[in-house]
Amino acid sequence: xxxxxxxxxxxxxxxxxACGFDVIGLAMDAPxxxxxxxxxxxxxxxxxAVHGASLSTDPAQNVCGVAIQALLQKYGxxxxxxxxxxxxxxxxxxxxxxxxxxxxxxxxxxxxxxGNPFTPKQLVRFAMEGERLASGAAHADNVAPAIMGGxxxxxxxxxxxxxGLHTPADLWVTVIHPQIEVKTSxxxxxxxxxxxxxxxxxxxxxxxALVAGLYQENYDLISRSLEDAIVEPVRAILIPAFYELKVxxxxxxxxxxxxSGSGPSVFMLSRGEEAARKVAAMMDTxxxxxxxxxxxxxxxxxxxxxxxxxx
Amino acid sequence: xxxxxxxxxxxxxxxxxACGFDVIGLAMDAPxxxxxxxxxxxxxxxxxAVHGASLSTDPAQNVCGVAIQALLQKYGxxxxxxxxxxxxxxxxxxxxxxxxxxxxxxxxxxxxxxGNPFTPKQLVRFAMEGERLASGAAHADNVAPAIMGGxxxxxxxxxxxxxGLHTPADLWVTVIHPQIEVKTSxxxxxxxxxxxxxxxxxxxxxxxALVAGLYQENYDLISRSLEDAIVEPVRAILIPAFYELKVxxxxxxxxxxxxSGSGPSVFMLSRGEEAARKVAAMMDTxxxxxxxxxxxxxxxxxxxxxxxxxx
Numbered sequence: 001x002x003x004x005x006x007x008x009x010x011x012x013x014x015x016x017x018a019c020g021f022d023v024i025g026l027a028m029d030a031p032x033x034x035x036x037x038x039x040x041x042x043x044x045x046x047x048x049a050v051h052g053a054s055l056s057t058d059p060a061q062n063v064c065g066v067a068i069q070a071l072l073q074k075y076g077x078x079x080x081x082x083x084x085x086x087x088x089x090x091x092x093x094x095x096x097x098x099x100x101x102x103x104x105x106x107x108x109x110x111x112x113x114x115g116n117p118f119t120p121k122q123l124v125r126f127a128m129e130g131e132r133l134a135s136g137a138a139h140a141d142n143v144a145p146a147i148m149g150g151x152x153x154x155x156x157x158x159x160x161x162x163x164g165l166h167t168p169a170d171l172w173v174t175v176i177h178p179q180i181e182v183k184t185s186x187x188x189x190x191x192x193x194x195x196x197x198x199x200x201x202x203x204x205x206x207x208x209a210l211v212a213g214l215y216q217e218n219y220d221l222i223s224r225s226l227e228d229a230i231v232e233p234v235r236a237i238l239i240p241a242f243y244e245l246k247v248x249x250x251x252x253x254x255x256x257x258x259x260s261g262s263g264p265s266v267f268m269l270s271r272g273e274e275a276a277r278k279v280a281a282m283m284d285t286x287x288x289x290x291x292x293x294x295x296x297x298x299x300x301x302x303x304x305x306x307x308x309x310x311x
Numbered sequence: 312x313x314x315x316x317x318x319x320x321x322x323x324x325x326x327x328x329a330c331g332f333d334v335i336g337l338a339m340d341a342p343x344x345x346x347x348x349x350x351x352x353x354x355x356x357x358x359x360a361v362h363g364a365s366l367s368t369d370p371a372q373n374v375c376g377v378a379i380q381a382l383l384q385k386y387g388x389x390x391x392x393x394x395x396x397x398x399x400x401x402x403x404x405x406x407x408x409x410x411x412x413x414x415x416x417x418x419x420x421x422x423x424x425x426g427n428p429f430t431p432k433q434l435v436r437f438a439m440e441g442e443r444l445a446s447g448a449a450h451a452d453n454v455a456p457a458i459m460g461g462x463x464x465x466x467x468x469x470x471x472x473x474x475g476l477h478t479p480a481d482l483w484v485t486v487i488h489p490q491i492e493v494k495t496s497x498x499x500x501x502x503x504x505x506x507x508x509x510x511x512x513x514x515x516x517x518x519x520a521l522v523a524g525l526y527q528e529n530y531d532l533i534s535r536s537l538e539d540a541i542v543e544p545v546r547a548i549l550i551p552a553f554y555e556l557k558v559x560x561x562x563x564x565x566x567x568x569x570x571s572g573s574g575p576s577v578f579m580l581s582r583g584e585e586a587a588r589k590v591a592a593m594m595d596t597x598x599x600x601x602x603x604x605x606x607x608x609x610x611x612x613x614x615x616x617x618x619x620x621x622x
Contacts, residue, residue, distance in 0.1 A: 023516040155520035156513065161535060163523050194505040200541070202467070204515035205334040209466035211519045212474050215526040224472060230511070 005311035006112060008035040010105025011149075011302045012090050013097035014173065014267045015141035018226040018258040019206035023154050024165075025097075027145040027302035028173055031089045033101040035064070036311050037109040040081035045069055052088035062086075063099045063130030064106035070129040071107050074122070075114060082110050094177045095265035096297075100142030103130025108147060108306035120305075123147050124162060142261065149305035151214055168217040171301045172276035174254070176245070176283040177265040179293035182238050187262035190234055199229045219255060219271045226256025226269065238263050245286050252282035273300070316622035317423060319346040321416025322460075322613045323401050324408035325484065325578045326452035329537040329569040330517035334465050335476075336408075338456040338613035339484055342400045344412040346375070347622050348420040351392035356380055363399035373397075374410045374441030375417035381440040382418050385433070386425060393421050405488045406576035407608075411453030414441025419458060419617035431616075434458050435473060453572065460616035462525055479528040482612045483587035485565070487556070487594040488576040490604035493549050498573035501545055510540045530566060530582045537567025537580065549574050556597050563593035584611070 011032040017024040040046055045059035045068045059065025068082050084106060090098040107126040111118050118126075127143035140162060144152040150167035154160075206225045213221035236242040239259065249268045250256060253275040257268035268283075270276040280296045287294045322343040328335040351357055356370040356379045370376025379393050395417060401409040418437040422429050429437075438454035451473060455463040461478035465471075517536045524532035547553040550570065560579045561567060564586040568579035579594075581587040591609045598605045 019515070020519065021515075022512045023519055153516065153519045153523060155516045155532075155536060161520070163520060163527070163529075163532060165519075165523055166526065191508065193508055195508050195511050197502065197504055197506050197541075200506050200511040200514065201333045203511065204330070204332075204518040205464070205466045207515040208331065208334055208464045208518045208522045209472070209474060211522040212464060212476055212526075215477065215523070216474070218474075221466075221474060225466060230508075 003038055005036055005038045006109060007309045007311040008037055008105045008109040009307040010035070010101040010108070011146055011305070012297070013100055013142040013145045014175070014260045015097065016231065016259065016261055017151070018228045018256065019203050019210060020153070021228060021231045022141060023207070024151060024210070025141040025145040026151045026173065027149050027305060028096070028175070028297065028299040029302045030299050031297060033090055033098070033105055034087040035105050035109055036085040037113060038083050039113050040083035042081045042083070043079050044072065044081060046081065046083045048083060048085045050086045050088060053092055055088065055092070063103045063134050066133045067103040067106045067127050067130035068110045070126040071110050071118065074126070075117065080114070082113060084109070091177070093181055095182065095259070095261040095263050096175055096177065097142035097146060097261065099130060099134035100127065100146050103127035104143045104146035105306050106130070109308060112308050120147055121160070121162060125160065145305070147305050150301060150303045153211070165211060166215045167301050167303050168214065168219070170272050172270045172273055173299055173301060174268045174270060174276045174279040174283065175260060175265050175297045176287060177295045177297070178240055178287070179295070180240070180264050182263040187235055187238060191231060192234065195230050202229045222269070223255035226258065228258050232258050235259055235263060239266060240290055240292055241286055242266065245283065248282050248286055249279045252278045254279045273298070314349055316347055316349045317420060318620045318622040319348055319416045319420040320618040321346070321412040321419070322457055322616065323608070324411055324453045324456045325486065325571045326408065327542065327570065327572055328462070329539045329567065330514050330521060331464070332539065332542045333452060334518070335462060335521070336452040336456040337462045337484065338460050338616060339407070339486070339608065339610040340613045341610050342608060344401055344409070344416055345398040346416050346420055347396040348424060349394050350424050351394035353392045353394070354390050355383065355392060357392065357394045359394060359396045361397045361399060364403055366399065366403070374414045374445050377444045378414040378417045378438050378441035379421045381437040382421050382429065385437070386428065391425070393424060395420070402488070404492055406493065406570070406572040406574045407486055407488065408453035408457060408572065410441060410445035411438065411457050414438040415454050415457035416617050417441070420619060423619050431458055432471070432473060436471065456616070458616050461612060461614045464522070476522060477526045478612050478614050479525065479530070481583050483581045483584055484578050484610055484612060485581060485587045485590040485594065486571060486576050486578045486608045487598060488606045488608070489551060489598070490606070491551070491575050493574040498546055498549060502542060503545065506541050513540045533580065534566035537569065539569050543569050546570055546574060550577060551601055551603055552597055553577065556594060559593050559597055560590045563589045565590045584609070
């Protein structure tokens with residue numbers, strides 16, 4: 001058995017990209033969780049340490065452990081062991097796919113150590129088990145972009161149907177993470193069970209146009225499509241100064257954006273790094289007087305997903 | 312003034328392409344309305360004759376007249392006259408864009424006779440006035456594909472925002488037109504004003520995937536995305552043997568399909584002419600015993616829109 005260590009980088013992700021609520025996500029170049037992983041003589045998953053967040057090292061209580069366990073079960077060789085040390089750089093509860101990054105990194109790393117027996121789609125399934133532990137729902141809208149990179153679309157869960165979308169090279173994302181707590185379960189509870197047909201039609205017109213805009217590399221069309229008539233109006237109240245932030249960021253040159261995942265992070269897309277940095281400066285201007293701690297990330301769209309290097 | 316005549320071919324179209332209710336349409340190579348048009352010394356619009364359907368030759372009561380009138384008003388030269396003879400090949404009420412073809416052909420023809428002063432998007436606006444006369448609503452989901460060709464997406468009406476979508480060359484459409492009457496107004500009345508959030512999400516996942524499938528030329532993804540969880544279940548009752556038709560056509564090789572416009576026509580997409588013709592044969596098998604008159608059309612997707620030749 002080869003006991004060589006690998007280093008895994010698993011990117012943060014933005015789910016619920018505006019109109020694409022529950023279906024469209026994207027990956028960031030930074031921040032990301034990191035892991036050192038190797039094969040182990042001890043069967044099953046061993047988590048030797050977690051740095052940067054107080055998370056359990058019990059594999060049954062850690063998304064990395066649960067996700068790898070799902071992979072190993074499918075792999076079907078009971079003596080196989082995977083050892084992992086986790087460096088959490090994405091704070092849990094930030095709304096940029098903290099648990100998804102850990103789950104995604106863990107399964108891509110384990111797959112690599114086993115000689116890549118599984119397809120990306122299978123890896124998404126395993127990582128979704130980590131999401132089930134983290135939030136109670138095995139959703140794919142963060143793990144899919146974390147594993148595949150770029151923009152991804154979850155067409156359906158039954159059966160699971162995920163496709164990568166063309167991702168223009170010059171697209172950047174700026175994210176502000178206000179250090180307040182928004183529970184995914186709370187954010188989901190305030191959603192309405194029914195929506196107006198007219199709003200729903202507007203939403204799927206925007207989703208179609210956003211996908212077309214990505215393929216056409218038509219930044220104006222992308223900008224016009226980044227609209228959410230259904231979820232944002234309900235959830236915006238959870239985020240301090242949301243509308244001011246959105247208006248000012250667009251004035252500063254952002255194409256558009258919205259709530260990342262179920263918040264509290266807010267993302268803005270821009271064409272090019274310079275614009276993305278101007279948007280970051282504007283976020284700073286809006287948030288500085290609020291008396292809320294926050295962190296701002298500027299990143300190109302990550303187009304390769306989880307990355308593995310030698311440790 | 313040049314009094315040379317032109318011959319205009321304006322294609323039939325399918326609106327409400329499955330999940331893309333109210334937003335995605337496509338153009339057919341056949342059937343289509345035809346027109347002979349020329350500049351005239353008599354200011355305004357003159358309709359010399361309508362063949363193939365009992366429609367008014369009064370320009371204010373004919374979609375061609377109304378659409379050209381909207382164009383001339385914008386053109387702003389009161390002495391300009393356009394003369395038109397209309398050959399209706401698409402039966403009114405068929406659900407494959409009969410009024411849209413006439414409106415689209417009329418404005419593209421008039422624009423040509425004036426030296427093409429207007430953009431396709433402006434022409435769509437003028438043609439929408441014809442649609443307003445025909446159905447009471449100035450919708451664009453038939454006139455946009457009729458003018459632009461291929462698949463089109465109407466992202467928004469306020470402001471009007473239309474984009475052409477990539478259209479794979481090997482995509483064909485088979486349409487059956489049962490000769491029964493379904494009024495657009497009735498078909499719209501039975502729609503619910505509110506829809507379940509879960510259904511709406513499923514719908515916009517499908518819309519995004521359909522657009523991605525068109526750009527990827529991924530016929531399997533197109534097939535899986537041709538699903539309508541919202542409108543089809545309500546309107547299917549208006550069309551004899553709808554579900555049997557759909558199931559059997561898919562068994563015969565269709566990628567999928569649905570109700571064309573507000574019915575009664577039903578469309579099925581296929582990869583390649585051979586498959587489209589097998590689907591046509593299956594439509595015939597299903598409909599022959601029903602005691603309803605019907606007509607079946609097999610056509611490649613039209614990728615150029617309205618076509619002008621010398622008369």
